Amino acid sequence: MRYFKSVFNKEERGESNKAVSVIPDLATLNSLFTQIKNQACGTSTASSPCITFRYPVDGCYARAHKMRQILLNAGYDCEKQFVYGNLRASTGTCCVSWVYHVAILVSFKNASGIVEKRIIDPSLFSSGPVTDSAWRAACTNTSCGSASVSSYANTAGNVYYRSPSGSLLYDNNYVNTNCVLNIFSSLSGCSPSPAPSVASCGF
Numbered sequence: 001m002r003y004f005k006s007v008f009n010k011e012e013r014g015e016s017n018k019a020v021s022v023i024p025d026l027a028t029l030n031s032l033f034t035q036i037k038n039q040a041c042g043t044s045t046a047s048s049p050c051i052t053f054r055y056p057v058d059g060c061y062a063r064a065h066k067m068r069q070i071l072l073n074a075g076y077d078c079e080k081q082f083v084y085g086n087l088r089a090s091t092g093t094c095c096v097s098w099v100y101h102v103a104i105l106v107s108f109k110n111a112s113g114i115v116e117k118r119i120i121d122p123s124l125f126s127s128g129p130v131t132d133s134a135w136r137a138a139c140t141n142t143s144c145g146s147a148s149v150s151s152y153a154n155t156a157g158n159v160y161y162r163s164p165s166g167s168l169l170y171d172n173n174y175v176n177t178n179c180v181l182n183i184f185s186s187l188s189g190c191s192p193s194p195a196p197s198v199a200s201c202g203f
Contacts, residue, residue, distance in 0.1 A: 019077035022115055023108035029118065032074060032106075033129055036067050037122045041185050049181035053122040054188040056089065056096050058195035060103065060123070061161050062180035065171060067104045067120060068157045079105040081119060082162045083136050083152040088144035089124055094190035095144035100164070105132060105154060169203075176201045 023029045041050035051066050052059050064080055071078055080102055087098040103121035106129065110116050118129035124138045140147035155162050160171040171177050179201035187195075 019072050019075055021077050021107060023076055023106060025109055026111070029106065029108040029129060032071060032076065033120055033122075035074065036070050036120060037126065039066070039070065040122060042188065049178050050185055051122075052181055052184040052187070053126075055184050055195075056091055056123045057187075057190060057193045059180050059184045059198075060098075060101050062177045062184075063123065064102045064104050065160055065174065065177040066181060069174060069177075071104070071106070071157075076106070078107075078120075078157045079117075079154050080157055080159060080162075081105045081132055081135070081152060081154050083139050083149055084164045085140070085148050085150040086146065087139045087149070088141050088147040089139050090141045090144050091123075091190065095141070096190050096193070097144070098139070101139050102162075103135065104157065171203055173203075176203050 023032065036051070037053075038045040039051045040046060040053045042054055043050070049066075051063050053063065068078055068080070082100060082102045084100045087101055089096050089098070089101070103119050105117055105119055107115050107117050117132060119132050119135040120129050121135060124135065136149055136152060140149055151164065153162060153166070155168070158170060158172065159168050160176070161169040180198045183196055183198055183201070
């Protein structure tokens with residue numbers, strides 16, 4: 001009875017409409033990953049704006065925010081992980097260098113019911129979610145040159161950008177997100193580098 005009362009009380013307060021922070025199982029996680037990957041630019045399944053996974057040079061902040069929007073539409077929320085340093089990553093065909101990178105960090109229950117966390121970032125891992133340590137390792141691929149992580153931090157999912165010192169930017173209406181993705185949507189590979197300016201994209 002106590003359980004049912006708690007459920008009904010939550011529904012009366014409107015809490016049942018909130019996104020769930022823990023994905024119930026691995027199958028659901030993999031399904032969500034597929035939904036996200038299907039929005040990649042260059043695929044027949046992508047809506048507009050598509051997600052620019054094939055152009056890793058810039059725009060990770062917009063890609064991550066769009067991925068979170070897909071999760072929210074499916075009823076789930078996530079965190080984000082920002083990593084900073086002298087970062088280098090390989091796409092398999094070319095190398096990119098960054099001063100920071102960001103992707104979504106999701107929580108799910110494994111087969112034993114234990115909550116684990118995974119990064120979703122098809123720009124680096126197109127086959128599925130990975131551990132955050134594997135993701136950070138991919139951001140310091142020394143086959144692309146000397147690389148190192150100076151720091152990393154997890155934030156709430158609604159954070160659009162976090163500076164190395166911890167100041168935050170938000171894009172709750174996806175104005176900047178969609179503008180950046182549209183500017184980069186026709187690009188692929190590791191050029192042009194530096195990326196085209198997105199200074200015209202407001203908030």
